[in-house]
Amino acid sequence: MKLVLVAAIVLAGAVAGGLAIADRSVRLTSGGSGLAGRLQVAKPIPPAPAALQSRLETLAAAYGEEVGIAVTDVATGWTAGVDADRPYPQQSVSKLWVAIAVMRAVDEGRIDPDGVVTLGEADRSVFFQPVAYRIGAGGYQTTVSDLLRRALVESDNAANDRLMRELGGPDGVALALQEMGLTGVKVGAFERDLQALTAGLVWQPDYGIGWNFEAAREALPRATRQAALDAYLAAPLDGAAPGEITAALAALSRGELLSAASTARVLDWMTQARTGPRRLKGGLPAGWSIAHKTGTGQDFAGASVGINDVGLLTAPDGRIYAVAVMMRRTWKPVPERLAFMQSVTRAVAEDWDRTAGIQTAD
Template sequence: MRLLILVSLYLPVVVSAQPNENRAGRRQSVSKLRNQIEQLTQRAQGRVGVAATVLETGESVTLHGDEPFPMQSVYKFPIGMAVLHQVDQGKLTLTQTIRVDKSEYVSERQHSPMRDKYPNGTEASVSDLLRYAVSESDGSASDVLLRIVGGAPVVMQYLQSLGIKDIQVVNTEKEIGSDNAVQYRNWAKPTEAVALLRVLQEGRGLSKASRTHLLRLMIESPTGPKRIKGLLPAGTVVAHKTGGSGTIDGVTAATNDVGIVTMPSGQHLAIAVFVSDAKADTATREEVIAEITKVVWDTWK
């Protein structure tokens, strides 16, 4: 039985002896997948950007993948990478203690478990601040990390050193929360978000220990269970970072999720879905992300 299973798994390799036919088949498959994704996006009643690729094979699909979308808390992913890069350089340590003044806390309208737990300020290790920011999407912790790393320009220099040009980290969370327009200055193209996920998966830009640390924080994140994870089989490993804005006059500027999904084959699907300026309710916006992920999963698993 095991021999039969192995033979069935390798049958596509035999078919690849007909390259022209294979290329045509792949193009048709991608075209069909893109059409399915485009149909699913209609329910969001907004602008949806998608990029997805199987990192080991290069199979890819995009929809509005080269357009900028506001990241909101997705930007804590590159900030986290920049902090861990400085840990690798010896400029920071995971155990060092950072003073957090209550004046650094984001507004009550913004998400901050650290602020809620320590309303008068606190001291926290770099490791704890990373957990708050990346796993729990804490805006206050993210701003403290941005401060100790040297500000947004340092994060941008790090991204550019990795060849990442179409992700813009410009403002603090406090600034983003003070003016609805500011979030649009902190944007990413879905294709570039996937490119950064590839950098992380392939171990570029971080030491092995720092890469493992960041992936663990992203896997353990409790946020957005109904987005990328929503329709995937129970137990699927997903290292991801969500982002989302408030709703003003019935329009939600950002409902996002980007991540690396481990597939049954052991290969890795890097996917970014950004839902912007949408009129649909929260449940529908999250369902759109989950449904897009599922149709990609079903096509390539």
């Protein structure tokens, strides 16, 4: 059993732009799997509020599809949830773990955040990758920090894949996460390889140009695509349980993963996220803020895969909740998906109202 003393813990003010410092002792044990099973705060963790747990169960049952929910109080450690311990496909949520792994290397002096990186034709990825459009005959020069911003704020796939290469690829990212105790969250593969495998393809360079990937995908037999998708959903390479994600987010918020400066930078990028403005963020009342990362998978046979949003919600009094809402595969129309995610954030805010003794305004 190893005792790790954490002297500087980043609390709610990090999301709002300031840092609040506190002392906390954290004990890592050998039991359980991932951070959620191995991280124990010295003081006993209270049970999750019964009213919130009941509300989440009601919301999940009413939605009528396979969903995973976890809500963790960052300060006290309790977690409420539904199907919170089973891995779900993360899709672009996994970009957050890549960014954290890179910032850990920055803290250790192994990567220069202002170091120049040149992207070439081999760095093209799939789907949304605006940085790839800047690659010309001589490549495109940028910095590690710019790639981090693009990956977290814009969810740029090419930026994320290049950051993974800076760490030695998927295996290098996995090792970095393991060293931080984040064994319950996976990245699994480069974005372009993950999307190709999910569709029933094997990545090849010309897929990164124009609509070549989509054309190759459409040319596949329906049975091939279905078999590939079923295999991915059964054992997602990028899988993570909602409870493991909120445990990792809580550790990030408390300053247990990165230096105070690196923690603040990651949270700032998450606060600027342009994706999913009507997911978790859409249900927040006035006075609340969010730092988050979304994930959106491919559509097939009338359904969407890996529709997710995870983040840190900060209440008006500075209390922080780590939240993950994940959909394995949903046939619901987009407005219903958004309404469900928003209902979870409203449930968290209503629970805060109860515990803070504040009457909800009409």
